[in-house]
Amino acid sequence: MKALVYEGPGQKSWKDVPDPKITHPTDVIVKIDTTTICGTDLHILKGDVPAVTPGRILGHEGVGTITEIGDAVTTLKVGDQVILSCVSACGKCSFCKQGVYSHCLGEEGASGIGWIFGHLIDGTQAEYVRVPYAENSVYPLPQGVNTQMGTLLSDILPTGHEIGVQYGAVKAGDVVAVVGAGPVGLASIATAGLYGPSRVIAIDLDSNRVEQAKKFGATDGVVSSAADWKEQVLALTDGLGVDVAIEAVGVPQTFEMCLEIVRPAGHVANVGVHGKSVDFDLQNLWISNIVISMGLVNTDTLGTLLKLVAQGKIPAEHFISHTFALGDIMEAYDVFGRAAETKALKVMLNA
Ligand code: NAD
Numbered sequence: 412m413k414a415l416v417y418e419g420p421g422q423k424s425w426k427d428v429p430d431p432k433i434t435h436p437t438d439v440i441v442k443i444d445t446t447t448i449c450g451t452d453l454h455i456l457k458g459d460v461p462a463v464t465p466g467r468i469l470g471h472e473g474v475g476t477i478t479e480i481g482d483a484v485t486t487l488k489v490g491d492q493v494i495l496s497c498v499s500a501c502g503k504c505s506f507c508k509q510g511v512y513s514h515c516l517g518e519e520g521a522s523g524i525g526w527i528f529g530h531l532i533d534g535t536q537a538e539y540v541r542v543p544y545a546e547n548s549v550y551p552l553p554q555g556v557n558t559q560m561g562t563l564l565s566d567i568l569p570t571g572h573e574i575g576v577q578y579g580a581v582k583a584g585d586v587v588a589v590v591g592a593g594p595v596g597l598a599s600i601a602t603a604g605l606y607g608p609s610r611v612i613a614i615d616l617d618s619n620r621v622e623q624a625k626k627f628g629a630t631d632g633v634v635s636s637a638a639d640w641k642e643q644v645l646a647l648t649d650g651l652g653v654d655v656a657i658e659a660v661g662v663p664q665t666f667e668m669c670l671e672i673v674r675p676a677g678h679v680a681n682v683g684v685h686g687k688s689v690d691f692d693l694q695n696l697w698i699s700n701i702v703i704s705m706g707l708v709n710t711d712t713l714g715t716l717l718k719l720v721a722q723g724k725i726p727a728e729h730f731i732s733h734t735f736a737l738g739d740i741m742e743a744y745d746v747f748g749r750a751a752e753t754k755a756l757k758v759m760l761n762a
């Protein structure tokens with residue numbers, strides 16, 4: 412089959428690789444119908460995620476059709492069209508029992524990023540993928556949700572919701588700021604709206620993305636290259652600071668921006684993947700009672716978000732800016748990587 416292979420920092424190729432095989436009785440093989448590119452793939456390509464080594468097939472989002480099932484799989488069958496969670500999980504280990512699926516111990520004790528596609532196991536930017544622990548890790552695609560919208564549920568919608576909105580403890584009446592209005596930040600904006608915030612402020616360097624954010628429910632936008640960006644944000648909060656600041660970029664500067672605008676006893680929910688360490692002044696945070704959270708998505712809210720997408724309560728269609736054939740993935744990476752010029756959001760790849 413053909414797949415997009417990470418060849419080391421800055422290098423990737425679309426090439427022939429062996430077809431995936433069932434290696435455990437709980438696996439299925441899925442033929443990819445639609446996949447996409449994530450900001451995390453760009454981090455991996457920069458070398459920001461050293462656990463990903465050359466030879467790995469990238470991609471962790473997608474919808475596909477089951478072509479083979481392992482002997483222990485009873486609830487899925489060949490021909491089922493399913494949404495792939497970016498995280499596969501055994502459902503039985505101590506972390507799974509606590510809902511921390513991204514740290515599933517699995518059978519090989521691979522806690523951490525062990526079962527996330529395109530990290531320590533091969534990913535979805537390919538014609539076929541092996542899905543471990545399939546019964547716990549795929550969701551039937553319901554009628555009325557197409558494969559492109561289903562692909563948004565693999566990662567970005569659960570990530571924006573779980574690591575941004577839920578970890579940030581957004582509640583009715585809150586003023587929420589989202590730093591970074593890329594697909595993940597927009598997913599935080601769209602899902603924050605489910606909790607009744609009084610304002611959702613989109614902050615990005617790119618004025619087009621700030622404008623786009625209004626379609627996802629942002630009430631206000633601030634372009635962060637403006638010298639007075641912070642004053643603009645504080646003016647929207649009567650000078651008090653935001654209740655919840657969500658970081659959805661993954662550079663130290665944007666984490667620091669969140670600390671500058673959060674009110675005392677507010678939450679900073681870090682979603683971005685930081686390739687570098689970030690310094691912060693613990694004394695200042697302590698004296699301000701700031702709560703900081705971060706982490707890997709668990710996709711435990713995928714099923715709930717899927718229902719809301721099916722009901723039209725999350726504006727999923729606005730995420731999709733470009734569609735390519737899977738074989739044109741190198742061009743799709745180029746378009747996604749130059750988003751400021753191309754106005755790309757989610758770039759979909761159809762098989
Ligand atoms: P993206 O690169 O498409 O979007 C990032 C946005 O940040 C862009 O709109 C860009 O203009 C903006 N930006 C860059 N520098 C900025 C600055 N200084 N000030 C304001 N805005 C700035 O990325 P994405 O796909 O939306 O992903 C966002 C982050 O979420 C990435 O770091 C990604 O790796 C991470 N992520 C985390 C998880 C998780 O499990 N926690 C899952 C998926 C993605």
Ligand code: ZN
Pocket residue numbers: 449450451452471566567
């Ligand atoms: Zn992702």
